[in-house]
């Protein structure tokens with residue numbers, strides 16, 4: 001190390017006293033110095049790699065890496081979803097173009113305010129209604145939110161949804177449903193926080209402006225998602 005340092009210093013001194021016309025020698029001394037610099041840089045780089053603290057840390061969203069969202073999403077296996085029927089589903093085949101908000105009252109589910117198991121049961125009952133009652137390939141919505149602000153994964157987002165009306169209305173349209181009747185009740189603060197977070201995330205991931213967030217009633221003749229939730233969505237999208 002000391003020998004290298006002396007050589008380096010000597011190189012610099014020699015370079016300083018060399019006559020200006022001696023380009024060949026100067027450039028060979030310079031390349032010696034450059035080689036030394038490269039070796040030093042390599043040594044420093046190897047040292048950095050051994051010490052994790054010296055490396056810049058990549059931002060992490062640990063638990064949610066699988067969904068690409070910053071919100072905790074309860075996966076289908078967690079609420080014990082039934083399997084989908086791929087023969088009755090259509091692949092999205094493009095980018096998502098809009099998001100439509102619903103309330104679950106349209107499919108006759110009860111309002112749930114409590115535990116995970118109650119909400120999971122409500123989500124299962126919606127799936128049963130969609131699979132067995134409507135004969136669809138899976139639950140129609142892509143995400144569902146309960147009164148405690150828990151977000152449940154519905155239909156996987158590789159599939160077109162079934163929530164807005166006909167296949168033209170469902171085309172590249174993400175469906176988000178809040179559990180409850182929001183013609184009569186007001187969404188809880190926790191569910192509003194979760195809905196805002198989910199809409200922000202989905203808009204960021206799929207590059208959608210706020211104006212691409214719809215009420216079900218914007219697309220079909222229905223009261224869904226109820227006047228209280230509709231007012232919230234209008235305020236969110238600034239309309």
Ligand SMILES: [Zn+2]
Pocket residue numbers: 101102103106163216222224225
């Ligand atoms: Zn709806």
